[in-house]
Amino acid sequence: MENILVIGGAGYIGSHTARQLAAAGYRPVILDNLSKGHRQAAAGFDFELGDFTDKACLERVLQKYNFAAVMHFAACTEVDRSVKDPAVFYQNNTAGVLALLNALTAHTIKRFVFSSSAAIFGEPKTDLINENHPKSPINPYGHSKLMVEQMLSDFDTAYGLKYAALRYFNASGSDESGEIGESHSPETHLIARLIQTAAGKQKGFTIFGTDYPTSDGTCIRDFVHVNDLARAHVLALGKLLNEPASLCFNLGSGTGHSVAEVVETVKKVTGRNFDVQTAPRRAGDPARLVADNTKARKVLGWQPTYDLTRIIQTAWQWETHRKY
Ligand SMILES: NC(=O)c1ccc[n+]([C@@H]2O[C@H](COP(=O)([O-])OP(=O)(O)OC[C@H]3O[C@@H](n4cnc5c(N)ncnc54)[C@H](O)[C@@H]3O)[C@@H](O)[C@H]2O)c1
Numbered sequence: 001m002e003n004i005l006v007i008g009g010a011g012y013i014g015s016h017t018a019r020q021l022a023a024a025g026y027r028p029v030i031l032d033n034l035s036k037g038h039r040q041a042a043a044g045f046d047f048e049l050g051d052f053t054d055k056a057c058l059e060r061v062l063q064k065y066n067f068a069a070v071m072h073f074a075a076c077t078e079v080d081r082s083v084k085d086p087a088v089f090y091q092n093n094t095a096g097v098l099a100l101l102n103a104l105t106a107h108t109i110k111r112f113v114f115s116s117s118a119a120i121f122g123e124p125k126t127d128l129i130n131e132n133h134p135k136s137p138i139n140p141y142g143h144s145k146l147m148v149e150q151m152l153s154d155f156d157t158a159y160g161l162k163y164a165a166l167r168y169f170n171a172s173g174s175d176e177s178g179e180i181g182e183s184h185s186p187e188t189h190l191i192a193r194l195i196q197t198a199a200g201k202q203k204g205f206t207i208f209g210t211d212y213p214t215s216d217g218t219c220i221r222d223f224v225h226v227n228d229l230a231r232a233h234v235l236a237l238g239k240l241l242n243e244p245a246s247l248c249f250n251l252g253s254g255t256g257h258s259v260a261e262v263v264e265t266v267k268k269v270t271g272r273n274f275d276v277q278t279a280p281r282r283a284g285d286p287a288r289l290v291a292d293n294t295k296a297r298k299v300l301g302w303q304p305t306y307d308l309t310r311i312i313q314t315a316w317q318w319e320t321h322r323k324y
Contacts, residue, residue, distance in 0.1 A: 001027045004237070005067045007052045007100075008074030009045070010037030013115065013171055015180045017071065017230040018045055024234045029065050031058075032074065038324040041180050053096035055103070062107050069111035069237055070104060072097065075144075078188055079119065079284075082141035093144035098151060105159050111240045112152065112163040113233055118222075118252070118289055120146040120167060128292035131167075131248055138284050152246070162244040164236035169222040169252030169291045171229055173311035174318035181318030182226070190262060191223060191312060195319045198272040205274060207259050209281035212288075218259040220288040222252035225306035225314070235300040252291025253304045262308065269312045 004021055008014045009030030014037070018028040022045070030042045033051040046065075050057035052074055075093045076082065082089040104112065119142035120135050137143045155161040172191040174181030182192050196202045210217040232251050239247065257265075263276055296302040306314070 001025065002068035002241070003027045003029055003065045005029050005031060005061065005065070005070045007031045007070065007072045008037065008115075009071075010034060010039060010042040010047075011073055012182050012184065013168070013226055013229055014071070014073035015041035016175055016226045017073070017233045018042065019175065019180070020227070020230040020234050021237075024238075026237075029061070029067070031061055036077075036184065038183060040324045052100055053092065055099065058100065058103050062103060062109070067109050068241060069113065070109060071113040071233060071237070072100070073115045075115065077141070077184075078186070079139050079141045080188070082139055082144070086140035089140050089144045093141070094147045097148045101151060101155055101161065105155070105161065110159075110161050111237070111244070112161060113236055113240070114148060114152060114163055114165045116149055116165045116167040116248070117142065117145045118167055118169045118250070118291070120149065123286050124289060127288065128254070128290055129250060130292035131250055131295055149248070156246045162240055163246050164240055165248040166229075166232060166236060167248065167250050168229055169224055169250070169289065171226050172223045173225040173227070173306060173314040175227060176314060176317070178317060178321050179323060181322065182315065183322070183324055190221065190259065191266070191315055194263060194266040195270070195312070195315045197274050198266055198270040198316070199319050203275075204277060205263065206277045206279050207263065208279050209285060210278050211281070214258055214287055216258050216260045219285055220256035220258050220290065222254070222256055222290040223262070223308060223311055224251060224253045224291075224304055225311050228253075228304040228306055232296060232300060232302045235302055239300065247299065249296040249300065250291040250293060251296055251302075252293055254291055254293045256288060256290040257308050265308055265312055269309060270316050
């Protein structure tokens with residue numbers, strides 16, 4: 001059984017992936033400082049409490065287990081905060097990863113799966129965004145992720161590190177077991193916020209921008225279920241371990257849904273009505289962000305399996321029976 005270090009595995013996407021790693025026969029070992037994650041999300045797995053940017057802590061964990069690969073989910077993630085406090089983002093998301101990669105190189109751990117983001121692309125130049133789309137982030141969060149992708153490529157050339165950079169679009173939904181789910185604070189993700197509004201935990205909902213050049217004037221986004229993302233990690237890891245070559249994939253459903261459509265679907269699925277207000281566009285919100293997932297389908301044999309309604313059903317199920 002191969003040990004896989006899952007850094008940030010007590011968070012939303014990492015905890016879903018840890019379960020699928022275990023189901024696929026790997027032994028996930030979770031390292032998380034619980035700054036945003038939840039101990040319960042890592043229940044049942046080897047768990048190391050600590051900060052991956054703490055050299056002594058990282059060294060202790062790397063010495064304790066013999067890791068075949070590392071999956072790196074830990075990061076600061078709120079885009080707005082990255083504009084106000086970029087130093088924290090570059091420290092945790094970029095400088096921290098440089099130190100991590102140095103430590104892995106010293107331990108000859110040469111397989112790495114990285115949580116990248118659609119934010120590396122910036123303003124879309126095409127309707128569907130494929131892996132070769134120009135990379136021009138419009139906020140420090142996106143820059144912090146793109147810099148890591150650059151480091152990974154250079155570490156591959158120089159030290160033979162083989163990596164998979166997985167650029168997620170809008171992760172959403174929760175595991176059907178009801179044991180783990182999305183729980184961010186503050187919650188900034190569209191579906192999770194709408195679900196909280198439907199549950200009466202947030203008052204009303206505001207749609208920013210109703211004059212975009214889209215069918216109903218609201219922004220279009222690509223929602224991909226967290227378990228579909230988790231499966232892509234297991235597939236990418238298998239590929240890295242079997243035929244070592246670095247890879248990058250855009251992971252989205254490939255289908256766009258407008259914000260107004262998502263609002264209506266949340267109302268329909270939950271059976272709850274709530275106030276929806278409109279406000280002018282926010283700076284930095286492109287009209288349309290949808291993945292071209294052809295490469296992941298072809299190379300990994302990956303296929304997103306949850307549609308928007310099912311994503312919202314799983315998010316609502318979690319919200320109404322939350323464990324944390
Ligand atoms: N959620 C999305 O829609 C989305 C989209 C694109 C990319 N991503 C990326 O995916 C990754 C996971 O996102 P998420 O939504 O699961 O976030 P999350 O906040 O739920 O999980 C991140 C986890 O990392 C931990 N962590 C943060 N800094 C740490 C440190 N220095 N040491 C140890 N642990 C630390 C947190 O406690 C948390 O458990 C992030 O890198 C994020 O940038 C997420």
